[in-house]
Amino acid sequence: MPKNNTENRLVTWSHLWKVGDNISTDHILPSRFMTQVEPYELAANCMAGCVPQFSSRILQGDVLAAGENLGYGSSREQAPQALKYAGVSAVIAKSFARIFYRNCFNVGIPAIVCPAFVEESSEGDLIEVNLEVGLIYNETLGKSYEFTKPPEFMLTYIKLGGLIPYLEEQMSKA
Amino acid sequence: MGLTITEKIIASKARVKNVSPGQIHDVPVDIAYIHDNNGPIALQQFSRLPKAKVWDPDKVYFVLDHHSPSTTFRAAQHHRNIRDFAKQYGCHLIDVGRGVSHSVMAEDGVPRPGKILVGTDSHSVGLGTFGCLSTGIGSTEMASVLATGKIWLKVPETVKVVLEGKMPFGIGAKDVALLILKHFGPCFLNYMAIEFTGPLLDSLTIEERMTITIMGLEMGVKNALMPVDEKLLTKLGTTRDNEEIITADSDARYISEVHFDVSNLQPMLATPGLPTNGTDVSKAEGTEIQQATLGSCSGAFYHDLEQAARILAGRKVHPGVRFVIVPNSSRVILEAASTGIIQTLMEAGAIISSPSCGTCAGYEVGCLASGEVCISTTTRNMDGRMGAGGKIYLASAYTVAASAVAGHITDPRILLGGEVDA
Numbered sequence: 001m002p003k004n005n006t007e008n009r010l011v012t013w014s015h016l017w018k019v020g021d022n023i024s025t026d027h028i029l030p031s032r033f034m035t036q037v038e039p040y041e042l043a044a045n046c047m048a049g050c051v052p053q054f055s056s057r058i059l060q061g062d063v064l065a066a067g068e069n070l071g072y073g074s075s076r077e078q079a080p081q082a083l084k085y086a087g088v089s090a091v092i093a094k095s096f097a098r099i100f101y102r103n104c105f106n107v108g109i110p111a112i113v114c115p116a117f118v119e120e121s122s123e124g125d126l127i128e129v130n131l132e133v134g135l136i137y138n139e140t141l142g143k144s145y146e147f148t149k150p151p152e153f154m155l156t157y158i159k160l161g162g163l164i165p166y167l168e169e170q171m172s173k174a
Numbered sequence: 175m176g177l178t179i180t181e182k183i184i185a186s187k188a189r190v191k192n193v194s195p196g197q198i199h200d201v202p203v204d205i206a207y208i209h210d211n212n213g214p215i216a217l218q219q220f221s222r223l224p225k226a227k228v229w230d231p232d233k234v235y236f237v238l239d240h241h242s243p244s245t246t247f248r249a250a251q252h253h254r255n256i257r258d259f260a261k262q263y264g265c266h267l268i269d270v271g272r273g274v275s276h277s278v279m280a281e282d283g284v285p286r287p288g289k290i291l292v293g294t295d296s297h298s299v300g301l302g303t304f305g306c307l308s309t310g311i312g313s314t315e316m317a318s319v320l321a322t323g324k325i326w327l328k329v330p331e332t333v334k335v336v337l338e339g340k341m342p343f344g345i346g347a348k349d350v351a352l353l354i355l356k357h358f359g360p361c362f363l364n365y366m367a368i369e370f371t372g373p374l375l376d377s378l379t380i381e382e383r384m385t386i387t388i389m390g391l392e393m394g395v396k397n398a399l400m401p402v403d404e405k406l407l408t409k410l411g412t413t414r415d416n417e418e419i420i421t422a423d424s425d426a427r428y429i430s431e432v433h434f435d436v437s438n439l440q441p442m443l444a445t446p447g448l449p450t451n452g453t454d455v456s457k458a459e460g461t462e463i464q465q466a467t468l469g470s471c472s473g474a475f476y477h478d479l480e481q482a483a484r485i486l487a488g489r490k491v492h493p494g495v496r497f498v499i500v501p502n503s504s505r506v507i508l509e510a511a512s513t514g515i516i517q518t519l520m521e522a523g524a525i526i527s528s529p530s531c532g533t534c535a536g537y538e539v540g541c542l543a544s545g546e547v548c549i550s551t552t553t554r555n556m557d558g559r560m561g562a563g564g565k566i567y568l569a570s571a572y573t574v575a576a577s578a579v580a581g582h583i584t585d586p587r588i589l590l591g592g593e594v595d596a
Binding site: 030036037076096151171 | 215219311318558559
């Protein structure tokens, strides 16, 4: 049984996709697509620079794992947006580039730092993520991994669907 | 324990006495600037906030620089939407044809010491050359800044980089940047601030300093700072008394301090894949190229065109090479026209394009076909950056221009009339 089986599971039974170190935003969404703004366009070209036919192979809710420095380079938010619209429910990496990290939370995708999980897990593994507890369970390996939870306000971004809904709530309170 | 410049700026803006790395503070933004690549989504997100107004239009600059002048019908529509938005709220608009946001903002004297700037471009770190905290953010976060005038910042650790020695013959600021990048790698400085100091800075122009700070982003930095000196104040047309000049405390805590002496620096290259793949130019000598490029916020200042002209004067670009020059501002072109540099470059067969981010990411200017090789002064060389299957070497304008003449990657010092001491 998964050890993090609580009400607060964020991602339930997802397949894992795995990429290497220094996957840049140019890999995730190449510059040639940068005038695109519609969700379906961004989804269709997600990972066009490094994983062939990603968007047609991904299943809704899948998780992307990466090595060091995921989201290196350009500030383009179209990269995490493309991941979101393609169906990626969380990204887990050994480390993140800082703008990409912020962008993920701002568009409503949790970005999780967990080097041990990335090291030991393989593409196709079945996993579950619990953001509230700070735990990833790899069903295929039968092993749990702890990670440091992001600050509370960033968890709220994820619950509400990103920075804009969060801001809407703040502004309506004001 | 004393504070670094970055810590002091955050403390001052957050109105707290002391800060330490890892703390999160809300700070007011002094200047926000938005380009046409990330502007469309920023405006889309802003429009989702029902009662939002731009918090202070006078502090907001829109710069149309990535797809400029409108390179596609789609870009034209984005430009129109941005112009309409800027007009509606009374924000500043720097329209197509003026150049890359960072160089134009610098020329217009927008960045000021002690301020906090956020830009939708990752290379916004370059404006830290002006003694301010300048960093890149995404579109949604910019929508939030437009509505609230605030942002949260995590206080970064600071690395001190001391630049020493004398610039050797045939070496440019880009070579120095590539040397530093090679040392730290692509993510060693993630989330950190970098504070440059040291005697080499005195000999560099403001634009040469920007070449270095802009490239700092490729090591993951949150922001890059250079000290405020008389040269910078003169450039801004101001005096010490009129600015909020912040210096590091003598007992400031740095996570590390690294010294670079450039006196024996050889021409550098970053081999394809990562800007941090630094090596000596001799390692790739003879590699055939199909394109040579001067471009980007970091690599197409007046000094870059001037360096290229020194190589190209009286010579021709190799027939197998297209030499594409995308200056980073209209003022660079005007200045280079008045000094005869544009004529020298064009007579040699170089192509001068209108000022924009252009070729740096293959934004419809200077793209590569699969299998082609380019040597470039631009900021990045990730796979596919200028077109799928194309390979990019990064180098100084001297090395790029010399390679354009030779038709292959080569050491520029011979064409400059010097000797190669490697």
